[in-house]
Structure formats: structure tokens, C-alpha cells
Amino acid sequence: MTVEPAAPQSRPGRTPRLPRTARRFQLLGAAREVFVAQGYHAAAMDEIAERAGVSKPVLYQHFPGKLELYLALLEEHSEKLVSSVREALASTTDNRLRVERSVRAYFDFVNDPSGAHQLVLESDLRSEPAVRQRVEDAFAQCVRAIAATIVADTGLSQDEADLLAVGLVGLAETCSRWWLVRGGTVPPERAIEAMVELAWHGIGGYPRSSPASDGAGPVTDVGAVTDVGAG
Known part of the structure; x- marks a missing residue:
């Protein structure tokens, strides 16, 4: 056998x-x-x-080394954040929901139990050019995605849209990190709602371009704009 x-x-x-x-x-x-x-x-x-x-x-x-390993992780998780913001913007035509889901993307990102947000938003290696470049690229991609939506809906100049987008990304990132550091003392849904209200009362005041105007300029009824997509 x-x-x-x-x-x-x-x-x-x-x-x-x-x-x-x-x-x-x-x-x-x-x-x-x-x-x-x-x-x-x-x-x-x-x-x-x-x-x-x-x-x-x-x-x-x-x-090949520790830096390459770190950069691979940074690339992976920064792309997750950028993808989440893009998905939030593409998920609806209701602009208030777009703001809410974009803010939520940041809160979900920092609240992930893996703690991976620290690599992207709180890296202790920002002095390394390759790391700084990837972190700044992630921020810039989120800004560009939001700014493109603002331009398409309002007819604002690219520079103005960029400025508004930087403000929204900065609000979402800073407030979500502060919320996490404070131990989530404000319930997450309430925290997101508060940030959305703060952002929306500003962004919602920008008139939305009306296709029906046939090039005559943006609509001026701000009250109607804030109800766009509220269906």
C-alpha cells in the first residue's frame, strides 16, 4: 500500500x-x-x-520600504473618501440632499472603526512631499467634484464655485474630526443635521440657473431655489 x-x-x-x-x-x-x-x-x-x-x-x-507601504495605504483610503463624496453628489439632483450626503461622507469616514481617517486627515508625515501631495490631491478632488456641481446648477464662475466648495469641504472635514475627538457627544445624526443647516442656509441662497430662462440668466427667486428637488 x-x-x-x-x-x-x-x-x-x-x-x-x-x-x-x-x-x-x-x-x-x-x-x-x-x-x-x-x-x-x-x-x-x-x-x-x-x-x-x-x-x-x-x-x-x-x-520596498515603510514609506511605500504607508503611501499605498494613503492612496487606498484617500480614494475611498473621494469616491464617497462623488457618489453623494451623483446620488440625487436635490441639492440639499447633496450637501447632506457629502457632509455625511466625512462623518462616516472619520467614524470608521479602522481609524484609517488618521492616515488621510491627521497624518504625522505631512513633511514628506509624497504624502503631502496625496493628501492635498484628495482634498482637491473633493473640491473639484463639488465645485463642478455648483457651476452646473448656479452658473457661478469657476473661481467662486471653487471657493464655495473649499468652504464646504473644510466645514465637513474640520467639524467631523472635532466631533470625533470630542467623543461624539452630539449624536451623529444631529451633528450632521446641524452642519447641513449651517451650510445650506448659505449655499441654498445662491440662485439656481433655470434652463427655461433660455440664456436670460439665473433665476432670482431664492425661496424657490431652496425648495429645488424637495418634491
Whole structure:
């Protein structure tokens, strides 16, 4: 009787071989936990490898160094935030809902239990040009998305729309972070509602361009504008 060869056993404390994509996902998850808990400077590749259950050579096969690993995480999570804002804007034609969902995107982002928002909004590595560039790019993409919607709906100049968009993004980012630091003492739904009211009473005052005006200029009935899409 022939004996079947025993299945290869993984070394104690090490995870079994994974496809490259799955391994990368695993390594990024372990790195996120370490970076969030300790910050960039205190984090060590040894600890990240141990957290992932792999050897350091395996970690270095995927990421040449700690900075490249950090940048990969920053790219992943900044894109999540940008995508959430874009989805909020595309989800409705009701402008008040657009404001609400955009603000909510920031509150949801900072309130994620993973703490990944710290990499994007509170990085301790802003002095590194590559990190600063990615953080600023994420901010700029959110601003551009909101500004494009403002231009399309109001006919304001690009510069004015950009300024308004920067104000809305700044409000959403700063207030959501402050809310989290304060321990969410204001219930999240109430916090979002308060920020939306603050933003909407300003943005809602800008007249919306009316297709029916046939180029005659924007509508001037501000009261009607604030009810647009309220259906």
C-alpha cells in the first residue's frame, strides 16, 4: 500500500501561501493597524510583518520600504473618501440632499472603526512631499467634484464655485474630526443635521440657473431655489 505524501505544513506563526493580491490585502490591513496605533515614525516593519504573520522578506517583496507601504495605504483610503463624496453628489439632483450626503461622507469616514481617517486627515508625515501631495490631491478632488456641481446648477464662475466648495469641504472635514475627538457627544445624526443647516442656509441662497430662462440668466427667486428637488 502506498502512502500519500503529507500536505506541506506552514511554519508556526506564519500564514499559508496566498495569491499575491490576497497577500497584499493582508499586509495592508496589518500595516493600517500598526500605523493607526503608533503613527508612521514609531511603526516598525518588523511589527507589521509579525502582525501579518509573515517574514520580513515577504513584506519587502510587496513593499520596498515603510514609506511605500504607508503611501499605498494613503492612496487606498484617500480614494475611498473621494469616491464617497462623488457618489453623494451623483446620488440625487436635490441639492440639499447633496450637501447632506457629502457632509455625511466625512462623518462616516472619520467614524470608521479602522481609524484609517488618521492616515488621510491627521497624518504625522505631512513633511514628506509624497504624502503631502496625496493628501492635498484628495482634498482637491473633493473640491473639484463639488465645485463642478455648483457651476452646473448656479452658473457661478469657476473661481467662486471653487471657493464655495473649499468652504464646504473644510466645514465637513474640520467639524467631523472635532466631533470625533470630542467623543461624539452630539449624536451623529444631529451633528450632521446641524452642519447641513449651517451650510445650506448659505449655499441654498445662491440662485439656481433655470434652463427655461433660455440664456436670460439665473433665476432670482431664492425661496424657490431652496425648495429645488424637495418634491
